Amino acid sequence: MSNFTTVSYKKDELNKELAKLFTALLEQKTVDGIMVPCRQPSGTVMQTLITDPAQTAQVDPFAPVVPVSSAKLASSLTAKPSGKKIALVMRSCEIRALIELVKLNQANLDDTLLIAQDCFGRFENNDFYALQESGLTAESFLQAAQGGTTATDGKDITEACSVCEHPVSANADIRLCLIGADAGTFVVESVSEKGEKAISDMGLSGSDSEGKRADALKTLVAARQEAFNQKFTEYQENINSFQALEENMAKCVNCYNCRVSCPVCYCKECVFVTDTFRHDGEQFLGWAQHKGNLKMPTDTVFYHMTRMTHIGNFCVGCGQCTSACPNDVNLTMAFRSAAKVSQDRFDYEAGRSLDEAQPLTVFHDDELVEVTGQVK
Amino acid sequence: MSEFEPQIVAFFCNWCTFTAADLAGTSRLAYPPNIKIVRVMCSGMVDPKYVIKAFLNGADGVLIGGCWPGDCHYINGNLKARRRVAHLTEILKQYGIGEDRFWLRWIAASEGTMLQEVANEMTEKIKAIGPSPIKTQQEAA
Numbered sequence: 256m257s258n259f260t261t262v263s264y265k266k267d268e269l270n271k272e273l274a275k276l277f278t279a280l281l282e283q284k285t286v287d288g289i290m291v292p293c294r295q296p297s298g299t300v301m302q303t304l305i306t307d308p309a310q311t312a313q314v315d316p317f318a319p320v321v322p323v324s325s326a327k328l329a330s331s332l333t334a335k336p337s338g339k340k341i342a343l344v345m346r347s348c349e350i351r352a353l354i355e356l357v358k359l360n361q362a363n364l365d366d367t368l369l370i371a372q373d374c375f376g377r378f379e380n381n382d383f384y385a386l387q388e389s390g391l392t393a394e395s396f397l398q399a400a401q402g403g404t405t406a407t408d409g410k411d412i413t414e415a416c417s418v419c420e421h422p423v424s425a426n427a428d429i430r431l432c433l434i435g436a437d438a439g440t441f442v443v444e445s446v447s448e449k450g451e452k453a454i455s456d457m458g459l460s461g462s463d464s465e466g467k468r469a470d471a472l473k474t475l476v477a478a479r480q481e482a483f484n485q486k487f488t489e490y491q492e493n494i495n496s497f498q499a500l501e502e503n504m505a506k507c508v509n510c511y512n513c514r515v516s517c518p519v520c521y522c523k524e525c526v527f528v529t530d531t532f533r534h535d536g537e538q539f540l541g542w543a544q545h546k547g548n549l550k551m552p553t554d555t556v557f558y559h560m561t562r563m564t565h566i567g568n569f570c571v572g573c574g575q576c577t578s579a580c581p582n583d584v585n586l587t588m589a590f591r592s593a594a595k596v597s598q599d600r601f602d603y604e605a606g607r608s609l610d611e612a613q614p615l616t617v618f619h620d621d622e623l624v625e626v627t628g629q630v631k
Numbered sequence: 632m633s634e635f636e637p638q639i640v641a642f643f644c645n646w647c648t649f650t651a652a653d654l655a656g657t658s659r660l661a662y663p664p665n666i667k668i669v670r671v672m673c674s675g676m677v678d679p680k681y682v683i684k685a686f687l688n689g690a691d692g693v694l695i696g697g698c699w700p701g702d703c704h705y706i707n708g709n710l711k712a713r714r715r716v717a718h719l720t721e722i723l724k725q726y727g728i729g730e731d732r733f734w735l736r737w738i739a740a741s742e743g744t745m746l747q748e749v750a751n752e753m754t755e756k757i758k759a760i761g762p763s764p765i766k767t768q769q770e771a772a
Contacts, residue, residue: 495726561680564683564722567718596725618707626713626720627713631737
């Protein structure tokens, strides 16, 4: 069902060509709104919900920055049906998180057109804004990344991105492809029926070939996979005890930014801010007396381990936790590592498919016999 | 130095394992006092947090006792517990708390003898492998 259309752009006009496509979608009433990263008056790049076809000039989806995971934004747009059709321009990690939210009934894809952009990675927010000052644009980044370099001016994409083996989203209606595309072009791929209708509304033929995409993608994924394996082994070897985990989390100040920024931290109210963890002074003194001292704030490792059990099966490795951490705690690998062991155990992959049930939502009489080792 | 006496926190389902512990008691089947029982309404209500908290506070082992598959008072709480235990085991294993310290066992209300056996077996096993690494780390610190 996949078909491809190559679109060429002149220098500095990538966003202009993309804007034309988005304008067409709104003009043809394919969708009523588009959520797409746009340049803001202040120079930042934020997801923006556009409804007026005349206001697409500021789109900049390939700017290598993701201030907020769009999965949560898409959830707030779609959890309750609005009766409107919305196109969502998102990266692979965001879509994979969104798929998990759909399974948790916190989002709905019925009235959406999923537009997945190829992703070479993103910078930390402040790195991006600094690089932008010195002239980085989406185009200059993409060109370098297509050539295999993501670092500029001594700054590189986030750790999470450098070990991300999903630069392309498996689930989408349309893909905006840049991996393997020739210089000065991008490729629009329609993946589903919805996608096909949309690209014809955009006025694209869909008659081109995939070009060098498959090979380029294979090389990129292999490199990322290797980088992940290395970091994972390193993490498993170095942080292999509670003491080491405690040291890893030592700078944590219990601000809980990591769970706020986490696209798949699904609880409506986090137990760590409820009365369960609001203790009296007497209680704290009691605990302190056990050992003679008590580190405060308390329950830091407890909090992170609880989050590992809550989101282990859903973590997509987007790295927003690390980006949100004010104290540079190494969260990405802690959570990707928890995700790897959890998802491997259940042969599950977060965001892979809407048809796979989340591991803790299904259970059978005759499974996992090895847990108890008992047979009647 | 006296022999190491492990602290084992046990979450027993009200309908089966806890009743089995009662039966063991009335049948005068002695089991080690290392097992500290917390009665819960179902093995399926044992939140992973309870287990993590127990280990963080120095438990040498955690034992969850539930009904055999098919016998759950709430139809399938024990099956949910089994999946959760499998998941939590993977997370704990990474940080040095292996399957030898974290057990889930099916013990029916009539199986007082099995309760005694499991309690003995787990206590012996943990005596053999020694105190929880978390406890030793905390004491060293």
